[in-house]
Amino acid sequence: MKLLEIQQLSVSYGAIKALHGIDLELHQGEIVSLLGANGAGKSTTLRAISRMLPMTSGQILYKGENLAKIQAHNVVSRGIAHVPEGRGIFPSLTVLENLKLATWTVKTKQLAPRFNYVFTLFPRLEERKDQLAGTLSGGEQQMLAVGRAIMTDCELILLDEPSMGLSPRLCKEVFQALQQINKQGKTLLLVEQNANMALKIAHRGYVLENGRIVLTGPANELAHDSRVREAYLGTHKHSLGNS
Amino acid sequence: MEIIIQQLLNAAQLGAVYSLIALGYTMVYGVLRLINFAHGDIFMVGAFIGFMLATTLNMPLVLMMPLTMLLTALVGVAIERVAYRKLRDAQRVSLVITALGVGIFLENFVRIVVGPQTRQLPAQLPDSVLKFGSGLIITEDKIWIILISLALMIILWLFVQKTLMGTAMRAVADNSEVIPLMGINLNRVIAVTFAIGSALAAAGGVFYGQAYSIDPYMGIDLGWKAFIAAVIGGIGSIEGAVLGSFMLAGVEVFTVAYLSSNLKNGIAFGLLILLLLIWPSGIMGKPLLKKV
Numbered sequence: 275m276k277l278l279e280i281q282q283l284s285v286s287y288g289a290i291k292a293l294h295g296i297d298l299e300l301h302q303g304e305i306v307s308l309l310g311a312n313g314a315g316k317s318t319t320l321r322a323i324s325r326m327l328p329m330t331s332g333q334i335l336y337k338g339e340n341l342a343k344i345q346a347h348n349v350v351s352r353g354i355a356h357v358p359e360g361r362g363i364f365p366s367l368t369v370l371e372n373l374k375l376a377t378w379t380v381k382t383k384q385l386a387p388r389f390n391y392v393f394t395l396f397p398r399l400e401e402r403k404d405q406l407a408g409t410l411s412g413g414e415q416q417m418l419a420v421g422r423a424i425m426t427d428c429e430l431i432l433l434d435e436p437s438m439g440l441s442p443r444l445c446k447e448v449f450q451a452l453q454q455i456n457k458q459g460k461t462l463l464l465v466e467q468n469a470n471m472a473l474k475i476a477h478r479g480y481v482l483e484n485g486r487i488v489l490t491g492p493a494n495e496l497a498h499d500s501r502v503r504e505a506y507l508g509t510h511k512h513s514l515g516n517s
Numbered sequence: 518m519e520i521i522i523q524q525l526l527n528a529a530q531l532g533a534v535y536s537l538i539a540l541g542y543t544m545v546y547g548v549l550r551l552i553n554f555a556h557g558d559i560f561m562v563g564a565f566i567g568f569m570l571a572t573t574l575n576m577p578l579v580l581m582m583p584l585t586m587l588l589t590a591l592v593g594v595a596i597e598r599v600a601y602r603k604l605r606d607a608q609r610v611s612l613v614i615t616a617l618g619v620g621i622f623l624e625n626f627v628r629i630v631v632g633p634q635t636r637q638l639p640a641q642l643p644d645s646v647l648k649f650g651s652g653l654i655i656t657e658d659k660i661w662i663i664l665i666s667l668a669l670m671i672i673l674w675l676f677v678q679k680t681l682m683g684t685a686m687r688a689v690a691d692n693s694e695v696i697p698l699m700g701i702n703l704n705r706v707i708a709v710t711f712a713i714g715s716a717l718a719a720a721g722g723v724f725y726g727q728a729y730s731i732d733p734y735m736g737i738d739l740g741w742k743a744f745i746a747a748v749i750g751g752i753g754s755i756e757g758a759v760l761g762s763f764m765l766a767g768v769e770v771f772t773v774a775y776l777s778s779n780l781k782n783g784i785a786f787g788l789l790i791l792l793l794l795i796w797p798s799g800i801m802g803k804p805l806l807k808k809v
């Protein structure tokens with residue numbers, strides 16, 4: 275089943291056009307990776323989906339519903355959680371308070387199973403649950419940001435560069451958790467510059483360049499595509515659009 | 518000794534009123550990074566709403582007080598909705614000027630509606646005179662004002678620390694951009710903040726009107742004092758606003774009692790400058806956290 279369908283989406287920042295009519299779709303249960311260099315428009319795509327940014331044209335359908343008319347704070351209750359670039363945790367709140375706040379739209383009062391789930395995924399968070407989030411290490415903050423997404427009733431999680439600034443070991447830990455979350459039924463749209471890591475856990479991928487999708491396919495094909503290897507996995511940067 | 522105790526009670530009473538106003542400054546600053554310069558006038562509006570309910574409707578305090586708080590809360594919410602919301606992403610200067618304008622509007626509105634005279638709220642608190650041992654005399658209403666104010670502050674503190682809405686208010690102060698991603702309507706959190714801040718100011722207005730007197734321009738002086746108290750304590754901090762308020766009231770009351778009433782404001786403002794030199798972000802204030 276198509277969970278998310280983006281058609282001809284364009285987004286501008288004032289006069290600067292950041293997305294030029296992109297098409298993208300996600301099926302239930304998938305991990306889809308959105309790759310691209312700095313400034314390609316990856317974060318813009320995620321912000322458009324979660325309605326942090328207005329779209330210029332095109333449409334975003336989630337379970338068939340057009341998101342255009344929905345306000346940002348109502349996107350979460352539709353089932354979409356967004357782990358923003360730079361994590362966006364609340365530094366002067368405790369870990370527990372950060373997680374609790376994410377249950378704002380949750381109807382059930384039975385929160386214990388959710389907390390347990392987050393704490394089994396990230397035992398470090400449980401050890402630090404009364405610590406102020408601002409005092410966590412970068413990796414722990416990333417875990418908290420992902421944990422917050424899981425606390426909502428979401429089916430789709432948008433992740434904006436969860437590997438940013440993490441040591442290889444912590445990065446592996448976070449990606450393993452993401453894989454596990456996916457196995458439990460959540461669909462993931464994973465924005466990454468670390469194409470290597472992302473394509474290892476993704477089922478499919480899209481490559482974004484200057485606001486356009488230039489390549490898409492199954493993750494293992496992308497990982498072996500010579501153009502992707504040269505542009506994102508290899509040593510020298512080289513534009514896909516010109517190849 | 519008796520005199521000192523009496524002066525301490527006077528200071529506590531004034532500090533309680535300052536606190537009830539200062540909390541609104543600090544809470545609104547927390548969520549909007551705005552010094553709401555209309556807040557002193559919201560306090561004044563609260564005092565007059567209380568005055569009207571108590572005089573024209575003969576309402577007893579137990580009814581008048583909550584109703585005054587509710588009505589003033591609505592005034593605060595309306596001001597935010599009408600005057601501030603559209604400017605939220607504009608330069609801070611525009612917002613500050615708007616706030617000053619709203620304050621002047623409120624002063625003139627009240628002056629036209631009820632007249633410029635100084636008035637007194639009917640004494641509705643128990644005001645028996647309590648005499649202790651060696652000549653200590655305390656009027657009961659002072660005790661009530663202090664106790665009810667403290668109770669309101671404790672309720673506020675519990676609300677902000679323990680409830681999800683209170684947590685959201687602290688989260689807005691941290692990082693308002695991420696608030697919608699938690700499924701939280703930022704406008705609602707800000708409206709609740711204005712409602713609570715205005716309601717507390719209204720309580721302060723009613724108490725001030727019981728203890729002293731009210732007029733349409735009372736909010737200017739009291740507003741500045743409470744604002745200073747909030748800054749001394751650390752603007753954005755609830756505990757700081759209360760601490761700063763009681764400190765400022767203490768300095769004022771004892772200056773008047775032992776030095777001269779002419780020195781009151783000079784010493785209060787001097788204290789502000791001195792304390793800010795020592796604690797640039799206020800006593801309990803954090804230096805602005807860099808966003809991670």
Ligand SMILES: Nc1ncnc2c1ncn2[C@@H]1O[C@H](COP(=O)(O)OP(=O)(O)OP(=O)(O)O)[C@@H](O)[C@H]1O
Pocket residue numbers: 287290291292310311312313314315316317318319359467
């Ligand atoms: N607030 C903004 N105002 C103006 N232009 C912006 C704004 N945010 C992004 N842009 C521009 O839009 C384009 C896409 O930005 P975006 O943040 O989506 O890139 P990205 O792929 O996420 O890059 P990175 O990997 O560096 O995070 C860039 O050219 C950027 O300069």
Ligand SMILES: [Mg+2]
Pocket residue numbers: 316317318359434
């Ligand atoms: Mg980005």
